Amino acid sequence: MEKDSVSEDVQQERLFIALALPESLKQAFSVQMNLIRDALPFKRWVHPMDLHVTLQFLGDVPKDRIAGIDAALQDFSTPSGWSSELKVGISGLGVFGRRERPSVLWAGIETDMRQLERLQRKVVEAMKPLGFEPEQRPYKPHLTLARNYAGALPFEQAALRVGENVSSAEWNWEAGAITLYKSNTRAKPSYEAIGVYAIKK
Template sequence: MNSINHIRLFVAVPIPSSIKQAIDTWMEEIKPHFPFRKWVHPSDLHITLQFLGDTPADLAPQIMLALEQISKESSPLTLRLAPLGTFGRPPHPSVLWAGISGDVEGLHSLQQQVVRALIPMGFTPEERTFHPHMTLARNYASTIPFDRTKLSDFPVPSSPEGKGLQWTADEITLYRSHLNRRPMYEVVTS
């Protein structure tokens, strides 16, 4: 593929700045206890709905139109941060993530709408089941096997009022990845 005419894209639900700040503080507490090679920059926190990969740049406006239409027809979702988890081999996980709770059914429906809208543009749905989460770190880097029981030592942070971190998700965003940059994700605008 000619990289000049292609950009690396994905569709996601953005996270409000106040929630990103709280998660950043939480990640700073977690980092010394879980040696992952790469921690996500707080500006890059999001909930992926569909990874599109290398995409012809001239297709971006059409994708954005489809996402705008879905956003107009969708109700806002109330989402909450949920406990930590991992993907990958249990002794050496590839991803450390924070779960998402709240209107997860609505989030699944939104994800399916995005997938259906993008099929006519040539994007194929992922084979694995959609599991709403927020990636915090990648590539566990210790020779000592990962101890999942330690995840519960870091409960989900609370708001200043003592409630779980909750927010309203009312938009879908098209992001571009810049693999050798931090932060690495950029909102695609028309």
């Protein structure tokens, strides 16, 4: 039984579709992450090279289905109402989870939200015929920075003021493509791009 279980794990990949940040921006923003870590004691911090804006999480996917995902994304076309490349920036901090002990620390996204929501819906539509159902929760784009608050005292929203400078012209980029990632949580960085697909005009 143990052998079968190991074999089954190898035959699957944990996948998600996202907007990738340029490498130079990841490196620049890693400096800012180091500056806020002491003031915000979270247990697990994301490796800067893993920063991304999720469009759709696909979960554990059998390897023999990846070719179908790749084909659907190769055919990905411009969302209705798309006018130009999507300009994206990083702005401010927030948390998800319980007020006193949040589970996620995130950086906000500054962009044309209508454009980004059109793009996200288009991705969901492309994946639905392959059996990937959209999440029921509203789409809230963000950059996950850390998980599991580990402070000795209850979390205070005022602590997020340390991120008042998390907004800079140098942290802007144009998103002209979407990326298919696979996840390996045992490695750092944890996410590997296995496909990049231009958003066709």
